[in-house]
Amino acid sequence: MESERRTLAVRACVACRKQKRKCTREVPECSLCSKNGRPCEYAVGSRAAPYPEGRSRVAPRIQNPTVMPLQIVDSAAEAPSSNESTAPGLLPAENHFPALFFLDSSYFQQTKSQLQMPTVELPPEFDSIDAQSNMHDVDVYFNSIHTFLPIVSKLRLYRELSAPQSCRKPDTALLLITMQLHTRSLSSDPPSRELYGFAKACCSHVERSNILSVRLLQATLLITLYEIANAIYPAAYLSVGHCARLGHAIGIHDFKRAPQMLHTPTSATELEERHRVWWAVIVLDRYVNVGGKNRPFSCDDVRPDELLPADDKHWDQGELALIQPLAVSTSTTVKICPFGRTCQASHLLSRVLRHTSDRDSDIDFRCREALQLRRTVQALAATIANESEELLEHMNDATADLPLFTATALCHSALLHLYDTYCCTENTEANQMGCENLLEMQRLAISGLKEMPNTVFLFSKRLQAVTELGGMLRMSPLVCDCLYQAAATYLWYTLETGGQDYLPMANTIKDVLGILGTRWNSAREYIAILDGYDYSGNN
Template identity: 35%
Template sequence: MEGVDLVGVEPALHACASCKKNKRRCDKTLPSCSLCLKVGRRCTYSGSSPESHDDEIGNLRSRVQELEEHVQGLSAQATHASHRYLPSPPTRPQLHVQASFLDSDVWSSCNLSVQISNDLVPDEIAAVLGGQSDIDTIKARYFQSAHTWMPIISKIRLDRLTHRSYDVMRADMALLFLCMKLMQEVPGEQQPVPSELYVTTKRFLDSLQMKGLLTVRIVQAGLLLSVYELGHAIFPAAFMTIGLCARIGIVLGLHSKLAPQLAGKPRSWTDWEERQRVWWMTVILDRYVSIGADYRPLYTEDPSKDTLLPADDSAWDTGEMVPPERVSLSSQQTPVGPFARLAQAANLLGRVIRHCNETSLELDFVLDNFEALDQTILSLMALLSTEHSTPSTETCTATALCFRQSHSLEIPFYSC
């Protein structure tokens, strides 16, 4: 009967299927609810309990947890890949560096000792370098190739430092060997640009720079890296790397004996000559990278006439102490090494760059300066051809630099 409840029959636990489907209020009367009786439709109650969402929620929670763990794992891998060469921040302040920046007089009076870096080599870098035999091969090939025209690393000193650190190699030494290996790399047809070795080297240098590691080895490594970048036309990275070398060299005091010497006092003539050559190479590359870029100031100042040139290359390689010559070309009969001639050519190139970028001088002075520079360049080129009748890599570098600066000097002159 419609609307009549059966005595003693408890209502259903859940709404009937029709009310639940149509989202209507169900009085759960058995065997048929009032609404179904009213509209004359079949009223059915599910014999099993309604679909429970507990299992579904549990499954979702487990899936979310699995996804979170997976994302955390990927994040950890990405962090390790992008920062695997980043060392931990220094545990104590480098007081000698801070004092030299805040007050060099205080730094000199306190006689603060130069801290020796004990940063170890990351496993990834050690794997790239290989064992001691691999490092010896890298050294041998470097001194047979790049060293012949860019002698800025003392073979005697490097061998001594290498044998001293057979078991535990310092980070700056590893970076130097890494850059040596990079310069010997022969790119293949399918090799990505930039190469994996270049990216590894660049990251390692950035990590040591961020930690504040300042050594002559860092500057040497940066110079080798910049030569690689110049050779592969990786710009503006080459320009930035040379600027970094110049800044670190200035901080170390390589540019002037009057500046705070954060690299410490040279222990021998070989050590002193090596620092001279490192700074000269910085000056050379600074001018070379700025040849085609007008109105960009140089990172380094022009050497004075009293600046000492690099000593004879052969004598330096053997550790034989020889008196240095001045940068001036007044004494053309005095024989100097090929690297010294390259330094003289770079010195002239710096003067040419400043001459071409100067816009405030009167025309008469500009013409006089042009003639003086042109004659000096021609004199150096004649001297190079006289000293070395047979062309070689060592002599052609300085000659090519002379031709390039002569070209740069004459273009703006004849275009007036």
């Protein structure tokens, strides 16, 4: 009953704390202040929700903060102090995230505590885009980025956007802003740069408001993808690490073992969405680590029994289909959706990067692993190539294989990186020279470095054809690395041989990068690096 409830603050009042007196913590004033006739004031963030009079006074101190609304201080308490320099309108709403979730997650679960996301409103400058513009950007997004990185459920987002704009959650408004980043053409004009800064500022505001959600992680992933696509470093490298931390905090990296910050999914579509979001973290994290050697990943590899994404089309439509769940360890020849292929390719790229950074394992073991990785990546690349041909044969669309381009490019990047590691014999130590597996791997690496650039050259011609057929919006920026590696290998051969036979292929790949550079600045950066190569051998 209401008469049996009273409201207590989380901490003692200011007067009792100064005088080191035992405070009864009643709101609006404690017993001691009331008895002495002095003003009773509580620090910002000290008030708590009421609890029954008869309950233990120990348990609420731990349990109540985890279930209390995260927005309970009054407007006066929310005002920043005079020594705080926060821009007007950008101060995140004061709330009380339960530290228990991080300090002792086991006890948090034992007490069956629950987290409640704060109810806050974005400042007007972050939520001023009209609904019609929102829907247009969302439609463009789903017809472009979503085709190669499907991490946002169409059904769930469109359903959310059907509600009045006044009911829109801050993290959803943030997601819409980050979607806009990918629907604008690459430009050096101030509006493009301002939108990026605007998205970063809004993301920071939502995060400081303790709104930790799948929508926040999706938005952060889209910002990271934008930074990768436009070579905004070190921001891209740091952002993907932040994505991993957010995923770890939320718990979507391990639904069975990790503490879960979110409610239980209400549908298979929502569960699959969370699953795909974490896969996207892994894909982007591995991609940003291709060029930088010997850096640790932001997150672990998935376990062999971890499931790959379900069929893209069925998930988009929210249909329940009798589809066998496929684990990461599934054979590369089993039929899988395009995003599933991207995840498989990213997993193999991850294994290659870990392998090439390993200098502690036995040389014979490393070489046997390298030989196995080569066979596995080649098998996946061949399967993807066959699936691409089937799509083009059976669909009346000359760009039908576009969703498979990311997986193809990641396989090419993995093989080029593996071959580059083993092709140079001068790096081999004297006590390793007699290893038969090492000699075999070096032989395959040398021949592979001659074959792979030609494979990527043909791939670049396919990319060019697709862009000419109107597929630029659906093109993945993650294709750029393999193009760069192949062109750089051609130029290296030109330097080594002194001939000009490889220059035409290198220039063709650079031309394709130039086409991609009309959309992403990373392609332009790769061209600038290639233009800096000295073919004369003076370096």
